[in-house]
Amino acid sequence: MQKLKFSEDLCKGCGLCVSACPKKILELDTSRVNSKGYNPVICSNEDACISCAFCATMCPDLVISVDK
Ligand code: SF4
Ligand code: SF4
Numbered sequence: 001m002q003k004l005k006f007s008e009d010l011c012k013g014c015g016l017c018v019s020a021c022p023k024k025i026l027e028l029d030t031s032r033v034n035s036k037g038y039n040p041v042i043c044s045n046e047d048a049c050i051s052c053a054f055c056a057t058m059c060p061d062l063v064i065s066v067d068k
Pocket of ligand 1: 004020021022023024025026043048049050051052053054055056066
């Protein structure tokens with residue numbers, strides 16, 4: 001089951017969610033940019049996600065939603 005959903009084009013690449021994740025599975029994808037011109041956040045290992053939603057809580061732009 002997909003736990004994380006990203007409204008990728010809303011992401012401004014600030015990295016707050018990357019710092020907030022206790023499992024260290026979020027990163028900015030430096031190989032591409034979204035429609036705003038920022039490197040969007042991606043999850044490198046969704047299987048390791050514990051659905052704590054710290055990332056979603058931290059994001060000022062409501063980019064991330066977490067299914068429990
Ligand atoms: S829900 Fe928690 S473990 Fe999963 S990506 Fe977000 S901060 Fe990391
Ligand atoms: S906190 Fe939100 S805007 Fe900032 S990098 Fe993460 S998803 Fe993107």
